Structures are given as C-alpha cells and as structure tokens.
Amino acid sequence: MFAFLRRRRRHKLLQQPIPSAWRPLLEREIRYFPLLPPQTQEELQHKMTVLLHEKAFEGCGGFEVTEPVRLTVAAYAALLLLNRETTFYPALHSILIYPDAFVAQHQVEDETGMVWETEEVEEGESWAAGSVLLSWKDVRRDKRKFDGRNVIIHEFAHQLYDTADFFSGDAAARAAWVRTFDEHFEKHANSVERGWRTFIDEYGAEDEAEFFSVVSEAFFEQPVKLRQRHPELYAALRSCYCQDPVKYFDQV
Ligand SMILES: [Zn+2]
Incomplete structure (x- = not known):
C-alpha cells in the first residue's frame, strides 16, 4: 500500500471511538493498564x-x-509505542499464538560454513521475516506479576530493535545512546561470563538484540529497581521509549 494511504487510514483509525467493552476487559486482564494515567490509557x-x-x-x-x-497482545505491544510517533512495527505482519511452548526450528551456520538444523523449545520468538510467535501459557504466567519477565514485551522489543524504530533523537543524541547501551551490554556480558549474579536477566548476554529485549522487560516491569541499579541505562531507555515507568508505579 502507498505510504500516504496507510498514513491516512491510520489517522482515521486513531480517531475511531474506543469500544466500551474494552476498558473492563483491560482493567481485568492487564495489570499495567490501571497504572497508566487516564490520557495514556486513551x-x-x-x-x-x-x-x-x-x-x-x-x-x-x-x-x-x-x-x-x-x-492482551495488542495492549502490551502498544505500551512500547506510547508518547511518540511510531511506524507500528512496520516489518510485522502476523502474530502466531501457540497454546504452550513450541518447538522452533533454526538453521545455524558454523565456522566452516556448514548449515545445521537445530530445534529449540521457545516461549516466544520474533522473526525479522514478519512474525512474532508467542506461547499463551507463558503470556499468562508473565501477566500474573511484575517480575521483569514478559514475553510479549520481549518479542515486540525485538521488532523495534530490528527495524531501529526505537529512537527519534538527532545523530549526536543517538551516538550517545548507542555508547551507553553498548557499555552496559559489555559489562553485563562480562559479569555473566564470570558467573556473577546480575539483576538484568543473564539471557541478555547473548547479544545486543537480546540485551535490548530483556532490559525493556525490566524497564516496564521493574523500573524502580532498574533505575536504582543502572541509572544511566534507565535514562537511556526512558529517552528511547519516551516514558518514565517509575511514575506509573509511584501512584500504586
Ligand atoms: Zn529474544
């Protein structure tokens, strides 16, 4: 579709009245929803x-x-897009939801150039090819508490990272952001390698993309702790998400 048509259609959608049945459902299903200020809920x-x-x-x-x-899926996906202009996960076409953890097949290339098929049990997965895969069992587990784990936030953060749709500052601000992010990633990978206990999920040591996803989970679910332990990283995420989740939790 032409970009200007998509923009016009989105503009119309954004003006549409919100179904009245949504609010009670969101209040019941999404623990995050009541924390948001009324305007942000809208x-x-x-x-x-x-x-x-x-x-x-x-x-x-x-x-x-x-x-x-x-x-539920749309609410958490939209949470990552608040307070800013967004392209609404432009590479993403479909969200595939499984009842339980699913077996994902990966092709892995080793140093010699051989390609191997591997199978891994996953709770969620984000494909640059345009799909997010989720296990509903894990979504339900994550919804119950703010423990820094949220598979929906994790997978949609991958989409933002893959399309670089997570920062709108100028070149200098962006360079500073990347520096802070890279420093924290290096430090984290180092700590995990040494076997130290870390507040940030150790899975984040895997690579920069995983780091972005796990710190996004912590940013939204445990912002007070993240800000205490890693104030610069918290500030960097606050500027990329244009939100300060500590404030949401202040009102609780
Ligand atoms: Zn991941």
Whole structure:
C-alpha cells in the first residue's frame, strides 16, 4: 500500500471511538493498564486499534484466538509505542499464538560454513521475516506479576530493535545512546561470563538484540529497581521509549 494511504487510514483509525467493552476487559486482564494515567490509557487503546487492524492474529496448534487474547497482545505491544510517533512495527505482519511452548526450528551456520538444523523449545520468538510467535501459557504466567519477565514485551522489543524504530533523537543524541547501551551490554556480558549474579536477566548476554529485549522487560516491569541499579541505562531507555515507568508505579 502507498505510504500516504496507510498514513491516512491510520489517522482515521486513531480517531475511531474506543469500544466500551474494552476498558473492563483491560482493567481485568492487564495489570499495567490501571497504572497508566487516564490520557495514556486513551492513547494506548487508540494505538491498539491500529495494531488490531493492521496485524493478523493466528492461533496455532489448536489455539483459539479470542477477543481477550487479541486485546492482551495488542495492549502490551502498544505500551512500547506510547508518547511518540511510531511506524507500528512496520516489518510485522502476523502474530502466531501457540497454546504452550513450541518447538522452533533454526538453521545455524558454523565456522566452516556448514548449515545445521537445530530445534529449540521457545516461549516466544520474533522473526525479522514478519512474525512474532508467542506461547499463551507463558503470556499468562508473565501477566500474573511484575517480575521483569514478559514475553510479549520481549518479542515486540525485538521488532523495534530490528527495524531501529526505537529512537527519534538527532545523530549526536543517538551516538550517545548507542555508547551507553553498548557499555552496559559489555559489562553485563562480562559479569555473566564470570558467573556473577546480575539483576538484568543473564539471557541478555547473548547479544545486543537480546540485551535490548530483556532490559525493556525490566524497564516496564521493574523500573524502580532498574533505575536504582543502572541509572544511566534507565535514562537511556526512558529517552528511547519516551516514558518514565517509575511514575506509573509511584501512584500504586
Ligand atoms: Zn529474544
């Protein structure tokens, strides 16, 4: 579709009235929702409208995608897009939801150039090719508490990272951001290699993309602790997400 048509359609979608059935459902299903200021709750729901319209939600392995399922995924996905202009995960076409952890097949190339097929059990996965895969069992587990784990935030943060749609500052601000981010990644990878206990999930030592996803989970779910332990990293994430989640939790 032409970019200007998409923009016009999005503009219309963003003006649409929000279904009244959403609010009670969001209040019940999304622990984050009541923490947001009223105006932000409105913005979240408008951005959800665009996501629900533009992305395909598919149940896999016998999973049935109900309205609460669609709204839950869209709500967390929209949380990462608040307070800023966004391209709404431009590479993403479909969200595939499995009832439980699924087996993902990967092709891995070794140093000699040989390609191997591997299978891994996953809770979620984000493909640059245009899909996010989620296990509903894990989504439900993560929804219960703010423990720094949230598979939806994790996978959608991958989408932002892959499309570099997470920072809108000028070149100098961006360079400073990358420096802070890289420093923290190096430090984290080092600590994990030495076997030290870290506040940030050790899976973040895997590579920069995983680091961005796990610190995004901590940023939204445990912002007070993240800011205490890594104030510069917290500030960097605050500028890229245009949000200060500590404030959401202050009001609790
Ligand atoms: Zn990941």
